[in-house]
Amino acid sequence: MNKKGLVIHLVLLGLLVGIGSFILLSGTLDVETDIKGKWQLDFLTKNYQEAEKQLLKNEILIKQAGVEVAWQLVENGGYAPGTESSCGKAEEAQVWFKEGKWCFKGIATLVPEMVSEKLTTSIPGNTYSDITFSGPFLTGKGGKGVISREKATYIFDTSFTVYLGYSFDEYQRLQEEGLRLLASCVGKEELKQCLDMAKLDYWKYGSCEQEEFSDSSIVPFCIASPQLAYLPTSEGQKLVTYAIALDFSSS
Amino acid sequence: MIGKQGILGDVLDLSYLIAGAIIILVVASLALTSGINDSNHKSLVELGDFKRVDSAIANIKVLTAGGEQIDPSQVEDLIKRSKVFAGRTITSCFDYRNEEDCNTNPVRVGSSKAGIYACRWHDGLCLAPV
Numbered sequence: 361m362n363k364k365g366l367v368i369h370l371v372l373l374g375l376l377v378g379i380g381s382f383i384l385l386s387g388t389l390d391v392e393t394d395i396k397g398k399w400q401l402d403f404l405t406k407n408y409q410e411a412e413k414q415l416l417k418n419e420i421l422i423k424q425a426g427v428e429v430a431w432q433l434v435e436n437g438g439y440a441p442g443t444e445s446s447c448g449k450a451e452e453a454q455v456w457f458k459e460g461k462w463c464f465k466g467i468a469t470l471v472p473e474m475v476s477e478k479l480t481t482s483i484p485g486n487t488y489s490d491i492t493f494s495g496p497f498l499t500g501k502g503g504k505g506v507i508s509r510e511k512a513t514y515i516f517d518t519s520f521t522v523y524l525g526y527s528f529d530e531y532q533r534l535q536e537e538g539l540r541l542l543a544s545c546v547g548k549e550e551l552k553q554c555l556d557m558a559k560l561d562y563w564k565y566g567s568c569e570q571e572e573f574s575d576s577s578i579v580p581f582c583i584a585s586p587q588l589a590y591l592p593t594s595e596g597q598k599l600v601t602y603a604i605a606l607d608f609s610s611s
Numbered sequence: 612m613i614g615k616q617g618i619l620g621d622v623l624d625l626s627y628l629i630a631g632a633i634i635i636l637v638v639a640s641l642a643l644t645s646g647i648n649d650s651n652h653k654s655l656v657e658l659g660d661f662k663r664v665d666s667a668i669a670n671i672k673v674l675t676a677g678g679e680q681i682d683p684s685q686v687e688d689l690i691k692r693s694k695v696f697a698g699r700t701i702t703s704c705f706d707y708r709n710e711e712d713c714n715t716n717p718v719r720v721g722s723s724k725a726g727i728y729a730c731r732w733h734d735g736l737c738l739a740p741v
Contacts, residue, residue, distance in 0.1 A: 365624045372631035379638050393646040395653040404661050412668050413690070417683040420675055523676050592680050 399511070407507045407514035414505065418483055419522055425478035426498045426524045427591055429471060430600070434591075437604050438467055438531055440474060450605035451566065453580040456535075457542060458607040467531050475500075486518050493528045497521055526589040526600065533586055537563070538606055547610030555579065555608075562586060568601050577609035659695070666700030667693035674703060694718045704730030704739045713737035 395401070432441050437454030439445060447458035456464035472491035475498065479488055491500040502518030537560060545554040552573050555565075559581075566572040568582035585600040592598075667690040675681055681689070693702040696718050700706065704721045707713040710732040719728040721739040730737050 365620065368624060368628060372628065375635055376631060379635065383638075393650040395650050395657065397654060401654070401657045401661065405657070405664070409661065409664055409668075412665070413686060416668055416671060417686055419672070420681055420683050420686070423675060525678055590678075592678060597678065 403512045403514070406509055407512050410507050411505060411514055411516045414507075415516070415518065415520075418486065418502075418518065419520060421482045422475075422479065422498065422500075422520055422522045423524065425475050425482060426522060427526070428478060429474040430524065430526050430528070430591055431593070432474065433467055433470070433528075433531075434600055434602060437602065438464060438534075440470055447607070450576075450578045451574070451580045453582075453603040453605040455578060455605045455607060456538060458578070459609065462539075464535065464604075466535070467528055471528055472500075488518075488520075493524075495529060496524050496527045498524055526585075526591050527587060530586060530589065530600075530602075534583060534602060534604070537586075538604070542606060542608070546608050548608065551577070551579070551608055560586075578605050578607045580605040663693060663695055663700050664690055667702045670700060670702035670706055674705060677705075679703075679705075692720065704737045707737040710737075 433439070435441075436443070437445070438456075439454055445454040445456065445463045447455035447461065447463035449455060454464070456462070471493055475491050476488060479486070486502050486505070488500040488502050491498070493499070499521045500519065502520060505516045505518045507514045507516075541555065541558050541563075544558040545551060548554040562584040564571045564582045564584070566574060566580055566582060568584055574580065581602075581604055583602045583604065585602075589600045590597040591600055670693070671681065671686060671689055689702055693700050695701070697712070699708070701718040701720055704713065704716070706720075707716075707730060713730045713732045716728055716730045721728050721730045730739060732738075
């Protein structure tokens, strides 16, 4: 064998021995390669999806806050807990109208205030503004959420629209129905007869379970939700009922 | 002048060279192909998991919109326990679309009473037992 042949032999031998050693030492023939689109996948799972989870948790907390506010208002005749109508109360029902004066101010500003107050404690990291309601939806503007990790930052909007399954607009409807009732029956001597004719079926005297007409000019009512709205409680879903009172004396 | 022995030596050298090159190419090709296949497989697995989590989040949104009370602390656990079955991501009993799957509950979601997982079919919907 000439010198050139010897070199070729040795080089080939060396290569084969090298490959054999590599396989023996590493225990596999596989060449480790990084997964395709690793950065993109990491961004999706560790940034985007984390943000989606955070938004979902926030949505649940906002819905809880909305439902709590709805119950608090319902339980206190459309007034914030611990407050009372300027017309006073009649048999635990808030008086909305007395001696020619409409005392109920509505809940348009109350709901955003109460929801906002609850959100500052349940979602302390975020600040929300312009909280409003429209039909069964509660909406609000949130700040920017940021999820950062090495080489990737995801910025997302934390504004929300949450479906409550209950409309705060029911108060507006109750006010209109109450005003119609007052227009028909204020000052009437045969008050019960007038109310029986004018009131809607879901307006019950005194209690929703056992109707009882109190012989007084200030009549307490129990009103079942006009849209038959049910809201969750710790004991399951419960029909919303309002307790209010109206004064039918002629002022 | 090259003698017969010299020509034979050169032919042997050439065939040795070709055999060696083939071995090296086969080994390199196998190593690279399996590496790339492995990489593709891992990408698909991760992408599949991304899709599973994404669908689980959507399923939970549907649940809460339907009035189901879910605590935020349950979200991670619900996502983790979600599994893909027959092309659908199952997060709760509500995600089964036919009676047989609902009653057999192959993914074992739903309430657990004494270790028994069950869903029940009622009025065209799969519900968790009360």
